[in-house]
Amino acid sequence: MKHGQQGYSKTDKGGQRKKGGKRGKVGPWPRLQKFWDIRAACNFIGGGTGAGLLLVAGFYALQGLDNTPLVIAGFLSISFGLFMVFLEIGRPWRSINLFFHPQTSWMTREGIVAIPLYVSMALSVFFAGQFIGVLASISAALLAGLFLYCQMRILHAARGIPAWRHVAIKPYMLITGMTEGLALALCISVTSAHTALVPILALLLFMRLGFWLRYAHQLRIDGAPEASCNKVDDLFIWTMVGNLLPVVLLVADWWLEVEAIVVLAGLIAAFSGWYTKAIVVTKAAQTRGFRLPRTPVRGQGQSRVVGQSGFRQNQ
Amino acid sequence: MTRYVMVADLRRCVGCQTCTAACKQANATLPGVQWRRVLDIEVGEFPDVSRVFLPTGCQHCGDPPCEEVCPTTATYQRDDGSVQIDHDLCIGCGYCALACPYEARYIVDEAEFAYGMEPMPNEAARFDEGKIGVAQKCTFCIDVVDAGIAKGLKPGVHPEATPACVNACISGALTFGDKDDPNSPVSKLLAKVEHFRMHEDLGTDPGFYYIWDKKPEDLM
């Protein structure tokens, strides 16, 4: 999986020795990180969607609705994400070590939150329809929210990747997780869905689109690597379609009342979020590169002022 | 307190990669893994062009983003300011490598040697299975530094207490030592020169200083 630099390691396509063709890029310019691939992206996909599902499940529990399918879906979704991470890490049988650094590591915190989250999900399903089950569902929803927050902070803490480090990615990550979860919840419980879900989904889709466009805009303004900005910009049509088409479909369903249309809208809404996250993690994740503020004075003459690194967003 | 730092004199460096090669042998890193390397950077447009050779690697940050994100505490900071990895704790999640703005970290999941899957005797003699599947990076040759100190030697002054890249450098561009010691080679050097650090805006407090000129008063 991950290899830093111009590794020759077998799976590092970028730096692999081969006859002709492109070499692994080396040099000062930003380049695509190779440490996290689609498996890591799946954690954000599964985790975000699962968290969204569990938030809806909590809402259902408060409404006295049957939320077991949603909790199970949330469980599967989050578990899928974590399993993919398990596949990605270099020493999976030491995974227990990831709980060692709650002081600062959002990855540890995510892991720690996952424990009561799993307990809550189990209790929610086991005691479905009972008071404990309702409490467990609410607990799971709150923890899922925390879990989603941790994921957002995980990306943001990666100071080496401007496209993740950017503050504008934070609301997007939260909203898309909720959107994906709610969209899937709508699909799963389409026959018995709470009526509020459709307008909330529409609202979330608008918000998601807004946050995405803001993110894309700010990323370029703040001087993120060109390739990152381009990858993000390439998603423009995709995100327009992925956010507006479901809204159109939901509006259309207002009159048509065909369940399949809602399911289609939900799937599009979820899938567009997944795809976008996959691209952000695996394709738009350029490193910052190296840029000199000044050139050295060799013997005599003037230093050339080059200017600081292009990426200005540093919160 | 002690804060070990590296100083690279960009006026001197020629980008020859002697430090890169010396580091690779001293630390027996696998092909493609370069804890120390020198970037070759072009600045300007023809015909007004500069070429700058920039030694880089782990910057042993005062506020290391890798250490902050590491979920296992495998990455840790010593009292001497150096940032180290406990390879027995690391799970190889790669998060630290993404947090590092200096592209200083490597993970090799499967060892491939200089001429294929079979190690040569020199590679077999130094191969460390413990570094497979986990993060790795420059250690400031801390074992050498520690051993040198134990013998009463001064890091950055005595070769036996100094990182391999510094000893090997053929342009005298690299200097190592304790920045908190006003008598260390790095403190004395930095007092006389203009310098910058890479990506300081990220709040990393890097321990890698780049010299670009003399201090103006020296020009008088």
Next chain:
Amino acid sequence: MPDTRLLPTYCYNCVAGPDLMKVKVEDGVATEVQPNCDAAGIHPANGRVCVKAYGHVQKVYNPGRIKTPMKRTNPKKGRNEDPGFVPISWDEALDTITQKLSKVKQQGLKDEAGLPRVAVSFGHGGTPASYMGTLPAFLASWGPIDFSFGSGQGVKCVHSEHLYGEYWHRGFTVCADTVNTNYVVSFGANLDSSGGPCATWRHAAARARGCKRVQVEPHLSVTGGTSAEWVPIKPKTDMAFMFAMLHVMLFENARTALDLPFLKDRTAAPYLVGPEGYYLRHPESGKPLIWDLLSATAVAHDTPDIDAAIDGTFEVIKAYEQGPDDERFEYQMVKGNTSFTEMNDIISNYTPEWAQSVCDVPASTIRRVASEFLQHACVGETVEVDGETLPFRPVAIALGKTVNNGWGAYQCCWARTVMATLVGALEVPGGTIGTTVRLNRPLGNRLASVKPGEDGFMAASLNPTDRDNWHDIPVGRNAHSTLVPLLGNNGAWSQALGPSHLAWMFLDDAPEGWERNSYPDIWFIYRSNPAISFWDSNQMTEIVAKMPFTVAFAYTPDETNHMADILLPDATDFESTQLIQIGGTKFVEQVWKHQGVALRQAVVEPQHEARDMSWIATELAKRNGLLRQFNQALNKGAGGISLKGEGYDFSLDVDQEHSPDAVWDAACKAATSFFSKGKEVHDLQWFKEHGFYVVPYKREDWYLYPTMVKQNLRFELPYQERLIRVGEELKRRMHEKGSHWWDLQLTEYEAIPSWHDVPTHYEKALVNMGGKPEDFPFWGITTKSAQYAAGSNISIQLMDDVGRNVRGHGSIILNAGVAKQMGIERGDRIEIRSLVGTTSGRAEPVQGIRPDTICIPGQFDAWATPYAKDLDFPSLNTIMPLSIELTDGTGSGADLVRVSIRRLEAVA
């Protein structure tokens, strides 16, 4: 815990060495190269070695090595023929060679054409001598050997600098006195890539203390990068830049800006030149005349207490000129210009504005550089060195390859050296200095090689050009003593520096009126790969394939030994033992304050069946009945140090066979006795622990100036009277022989060099070869790589690993603007085509190269060498024509070719 030892040894991969290092050996396995910190303060780079030295470890264990002696089973030779090498024993290999040598002995050591039947080729710059142990003793014991077949010398070395540098100031290689200089104009001298640790260290320190270097070159090399300023000049127009600098110094500044005493007393500037272009000579003594301003008369150059006129035309009552072939031109009342005035007359044509139109460099830049050079020269200042007061002139001019070899190089070497004389900055502290001698005796001792010669100059050992003594029949296949008077005939070095490509070319075909070369019966090749390290690799490969019997000392299979009959796996640098001399002043920037000897020891056992070269040499001597002569040669110093000298005698019993260790033990003792003047004697074991032994070397001995003063000699500049006479004689001899094919080269013999339009010369040559200039709109050049230059390491993975950090590694460097226009992106595969071939590789668009130029670093295009053949790197060698027209008067050429660019495929 493993048994870990740190063993001292040396690296002498390239001419920039030797450098001292240590090797970490763990349980008998070499794992790590380290600097030898014991040499701090002794070695100019404080005991550090460059990146190439770190490749030695992989060299030992490289699985691609030739593991046993091998013989060829497929008699057909060629690139597409499988040699069918099969392993054989050392006995069989050596017996086979011995049989061949015996046959040669029976037939006579020279063939019907008078050429040696045995030829030997060595690699880079004489450095193989530091690895071949006692092989020179075997060669000496054998007799005549042809060293004509080059593997790059002439075309790849700084050839004109070797010849003219040594002729003018005993500078076989020339450098700035970097540790003292303050201003260097460097025309393409890429010392930060190819100068090894010593040059790198010295120049880095110079930069840090404020020394300014202006780098004038078409491609921003590493050294261009580390310079204060880069001037992107059009390829091969450097002489125009330098002529214009001379113009500024001579016509735009007061004479007082020049070092007039130096010009008057230490150069031929005041010598009067007659109507025929030769010196006006004293009617009786024959000494060149100078005009004494005090007595207003012409006097012999060595007349004391005079004030010589530098500028002007003076009438001499009675004098004569000495022409070629003893022709004399007698005069009464004849006018003569001073040599200086002769120079001014020529240089007056070359204004900075004129140069701007030639070099594509603004006249203001040329003017400024010339002025800065003058300003930094400190004319009149002195400095104390070792108690002696010497002139202090901290300005220097450095020349790089392609500037100081091939057409135009004579002019560049001349202009550089003359500029130094104008400000008195030749062979003085801070100035331009030579570092070693190879064409004069004693080898390697510059100061001792200075002896008074004719006309107040140093004695020169030119090859004869007079009717009686000219070598009308070449003594070797490159005809060095026939065609190139400046080379002299002082053994292997003189011969190896002949027009070595002619040796190859004339095997196939010779020009009209010239004998085709015979093939040598046996060709030995060591540490060299001419099939791809020369020019026109395809043609070279075909010629190499025709060698009747080739014995290759072989590390890996490669493109040359693919055609060999016997492969002998010699031990690598870490597996064998040798003692060499270090210190004093040597090639490039090996300028020490110490001298002595260093041991290369077998830090590990030889891998597989590899053998120490000294063992191989001893076996060859023994099997060929030459043991006595072999031992005698060793006693005389063929192993690098004479075993018998004043106060010591460690001579070997000439009738006994001696192990390599016994030989080197004697050498260690002899060397320490010699350098300590008998006070210390250290044996091999001592050296295995300590690595080297040195004694102080006087800094004053870095400079030739004190010797010139002591012997009251003048530098033979600016006027080249002797050379025009020699050139005319050579022309006559060639014509008498019916040969006119060297006429173009003979035009180089000019007393004051004039502008030679080299770019147009190349274009004309292209047309003469059948090409159209418009089809090849770019200049192709090359640049050295610090990781590879002369390292014999293209199969070493570590070099590729670290080389990837360097811009242009394994790529074709072209201007980013041009690339954009052509739709070429970084990493795209492009093809570079010349009239003789194509090479292809990945594009590296950069800002630091002229739009009319492309640059291909290093020498690759390997198709047989393991690892390297899979790199698929391009090489300029493949597309460089072998051409007499592109061969200059010294017999060298330059790495320059007209090319086109074509995009092959986009980045995946």
